[in-house]
Amino acid sequence: MRAYRVAYDGRPFHGFQRQPDVSTVADALLDALVELDLLAAGGDGPTRPTPPGYAAAGRTDAGVSALAQTVAFEAPDWLSPRALNAHLPESVRAWAVADAPDAFHATHDAVRRAYVYHLHAPAADPDRARTAAARLSGSHDFHNLTPDETGTRRDLDCRVESGRTLRVRVAADGFPRQLVRRLVAVVRAFAAGECDDDRLDRLLSATAVDGPEGVAPAPPAALLLARVDYPELSFTPNETAVADVRQLFRERRRRGLASAGVADSALDDLG
CATH class of the missing domain: 3.30.70.660 (Pseudouridine synthase I, catalytic domain, C-terminal subdomain)
Incomplete structure (x- = not known):
C-alpha cells in the first residue's frame, strides 16, 4: 500500500469524488492509472474500477482546491509522484509518497x-x-x-x-x-x-x-484543503514534483491578479 499527497486547482473540476458524466479529480487520477496499465478501463462515475485498497482523505466540493489531499491504494514501488504526474493534467500534481500498512485507509486513518x-x-x-x-x-x-x-x-x-x-x-x-x-x-x-x-x-x-x-x-x-495528518506515515516529497505544485499555484495567482487588473481598469474608466 502506498499513499500519495496530491495538490490540485479544484476550479475546473466538479469536486474530488467520482460522479457520472462530469470531470472530477478522482477521474483524472484513475485515468492516469489506466494509462499506466495499472487499472482496467471502463465504467463511469461511481461504477469505475479502482485499485485495491483505494481511498482518499476527503471529498472536496466542486471548485475547492487542495494541497494535501491524500490518496492511497496498492501501487508498485516504481510509481513515483513524477511517474503519476506524467499522465495527469497540469491542474493535478502528486508531490509526495509514503509506504503505508496493508490495512491503511486514507479516509478513516486521518486524525x-x-x-x-x-x-x-x-x-x-x-x-x-x-x-x-x-x-x-x-x-x-x-x-x-x-x-x-x-x-x-x-x-x-x-x-x-x-x-x-x-x-x-x-x-x-x-x-x-x-x-x-x-x-x-x-x-x-x-x-x-x-x-x-x-x-x-x-x-x-x-x-x-x-x-x-x-x-x-x-x-x-x-x-x-491545506493539511491531513496521519501519525503513522512518513511522506517523502519529490523536489521536482514540489516545484510543479509551486508553479501550479503561481500560475493561479498570476491569472487572478490579471483578472483583478481588468476589473480595476473597468472601474477606473467608469469613474
Missing part, C-alpha cells in the same frame, strides 16, 4: 484535517470575525450548518488571521458536507454585523434553523 478559506470581506470587522471563530470552536452539534443528518457533532478549532484577506483556518478530525464553507459564511455575517449573538446561539443549538433562516455556504473557489 486531523485542516482547511483555509481566504475571505475577501472589506466590510468585516476582524475582531468580530475572531470572536465568531472562538464561539464556533470547541465541541458542538453543527446540524444547522450541514445538509448531513449524521456525524454532525465535531470538536473543531476555528481561527481568523488578518492580511490581504481574512484567513479562516478550520481544523477537526473530520467534516460533514459543506460545514467549513457554512462556518465561513457565519464568520463573515457576524463580522459584518449581519448576525448577532442570539442568532449564533440558535445556529449552535439543538433547535433546527433552516429554510430562509438557514446559512448558505460561502463560494468554494476560496477554500483549500
Whole structure:
C-alpha cells in the first residue's frame, strides 16, 4: 500500500469524488492509472474500477482546491509522484509518497484535517470575525450548518488571521458536507454585523434553523484543503514534483491578479 499527497486547482473540476458524466479529480487520477496499465478501463462515475485498497482523505466540493489531499491504494514501488504526474493534467500534481500498512485507509486513518478559506470581506470587522471563530470552536452539534443528518457533532478549532484577506483556518478530525464553507459564511455575517449573538446561539443549538433562516455556504473557489495528518506515515516529497505544485499555484495567482487588473481598469474608466 502506498499513499500519495496530491495538490490540485479544484476550479475546473466538479469536486474530488467520482460522479457520472462530469470531470472530477478522482477521474483524472484513475485515468492516469489506466494509462499506466495499472487499472482496467471502463465504467463511469461511481461504477469505475479502482485499485485495491483505494481511498482518499476527503471529498472536496466542486471548485475547492487542495494541497494535501491524500490518496492511497496498492501501487508498485516504481510509481513515483513524477511517474503519476506524467499522465495527469497540469491542474493535478502528486508531490509526495509514503509506504503505508496493508490495512491503511486514507479516509478513516486521518486524525486531523485542516482547511483555509481566504475571505475577501472589506466590510468585516476582524475582531468580530475572531470572536465568531472562538464561539464556533470547541465541541458542538453543527446540524444547522450541514445538509448531513449524521456525524454532525465535531470538536473543531476555528481561527481568523488578518492580511490581504481574512484567513479562516478550520481544523477537526473530520467534516460533514459543506460545514467549513457554512462556518465561513457565519464568520463573515457576524463580522459584518449581519448576525448577532442570539442568532449564533440558535445556529449552535439543538433547535433546527433552516429554510430562509438557514446559512448558505460561502463560494468554494476560496477554500483549500491545506493539511491531513496521519501519525503513522512518513511522506517523502519529490523536489521536482514540489516545484510543479509551486508553479501550479503561481500560475493561479498570476491569472487572478490579471483578472483583478481588468476589473480595476473597468472601474477606473467608469469613474
